[in-house]
Ligand SMILES: Nc1ncnc2c1ncn2[C@@H]1O[C@H](COP(=O)(O)OP(=O)(O)O)[C@@H](O)[C@H]1O
C-alpha cells in the first residue's frame with residue numbers, strides 16, 4: 001500500500017468499521033459457542049502516550065468513550081464522518097446480542113459469593129502479539145494507578161541464578177513449568193481479598209530475579225498479562241474477563257527479533273534458535289489452543305475499535321461490580337483532548353484530499 005493510500009481516511013474508516021463488526025461477532029461467537037512488573041506497565045517495553053496515539057490514529061478514534069455508547073460506525077452527527085458511511089448504522093439486533101454475553105460476565109462478578117469488588121482482567125497471546133501494549137492502553141484508559149494494578153506473568157519466571165549461563169540459555173521459557181504460577185495465583189487471591197503483595201522483579205538478560213520487589217496494591221481492576229495465563233485452570237478461573245491478542249506469527253517473530261536484540265541482550269542467532277527450539281513449538285502446543293478460553297479475541301493486536309469496546313465494557317463492569325460510579329480521572333480529560341486533536345487532524349486531512 002502506498003503512503004498516499006495509507007493516509008486515506010476512507011480506507012482507514014472502512015478498515016475500522018470491518019474490525020468493529022468482526023470484534024462484535026467474535027465476542028458473540030466466543031461467548032456463545034464456541035519484564036513487565038507490577039502496578040505499572042513494563043519498564044522493558046515502555047510506550048509513550050504519543051507512540052500509542054500514533055499507533056491508534058485512525059479516523060474512528062474520535063468516538064465517544066461513554067460506557068453506554070458502542071458505535072460500530074461514525075455517528076450521523078459526527079462532522080468528521082465521511083458521507084459514504086453516514087447511513088451505515090449497526091444492526092441493533094446484532095449489536096445488542098453481541099454485547100450481552102460480556103454483560104453476563106459482569107453480572108457474575110457482582111453476584112460473587114465473596115462479594116469482591118475487584119475485576120481481574122487477563123490478557124494472553126503469543127510472544128510479541130501486543131499484550132503489554134494493549135494492557136498499557138487499558139491501564140491508561142481506566143485511570144492508571146488510580147484504578148488499575150498491572151501484573152505480568154513474566155515477573156514470575158523461576159529464578160535460574162544457581163544455573164550456569166549455558167544452562168540458562170537452554171531453558172524452555174515457553175513451557176508452563178518455567179513459571180511460578182502458584183505464587184501468581186496466591187498474589188491475585190491476596191489482592192482480591194484486599195491485601196498488597198510483593199511482586200518479584202525478573203531480569204531477562206540474566207534469566208534471574210533481582211533483589212528488588214515491587215509492591216502491588218489492590219485496586220478496582222487487576223490487569224494480568226502473559227503468554228500462558230489461559231493454560232493453567234487455577235489461574236484462568238480467577239480471571240473475570242479474558243482477552244486474547246491474536247497476532248500472526250510472522251509479525252510476532254519480527255517484533256521479537258527487534259525487541260530481544262535491542263532490549264534483552266540477544267544476538268539474532270540466539271533469537272532465531274530459541275524461536276525454533278521452544279517458542280514456536282510451545283506456542284502451538286499451549287498458547288494457541290488456550291485461545292478457546294478467551295471471552296474476547298482481538299485480531300491484529302491493539303486497534304482503536306477493540307480498545308474502545310474493551311474499555312467501555314470494563315468501565316460498565318466496574319460500575320456494576322462495585323456499585324460505585326466510575327470515577328473520572330484527569331486521564332479521561334486527557335484522552336478526550338487527544339481524540340479531539342486527532343479528529344481535527346483527520347478533518348484537515350480530508351479537506352486536503354477534497355481540495356486536491
Ligand atoms: N498494534 C501494534 N502495531 C504495531 N506495533 C505494535 C502493536 N502492538 C505492539 N506493537 C509493538 O510490538 C512489540 C511487542 O509488543 P508487546 O506489547 O511488548 O508484546 P507482548 O507483550 O505480547 O510480547 C513492541 O515493540 C510494541 O511496540
Ligand SMILES: O=c1ccn([C@@H]2O[C@H](COP(=O)(O)O)[C@@H](O)[C@H]2O)c(=O)[nH]1
Pocket residue numbers: 126127128154157173174203204206207208226227279
Ligand atoms: O529468561 C527468559 C524468560 C522469558 N523469555 C521469553 O519471554 C517470552 C514471554 O515474554 P513476552 O513479553 O510475552 O514476549 C517467552 O516467549 C520466553 O521465551 C526469555 O527469552 N528469557
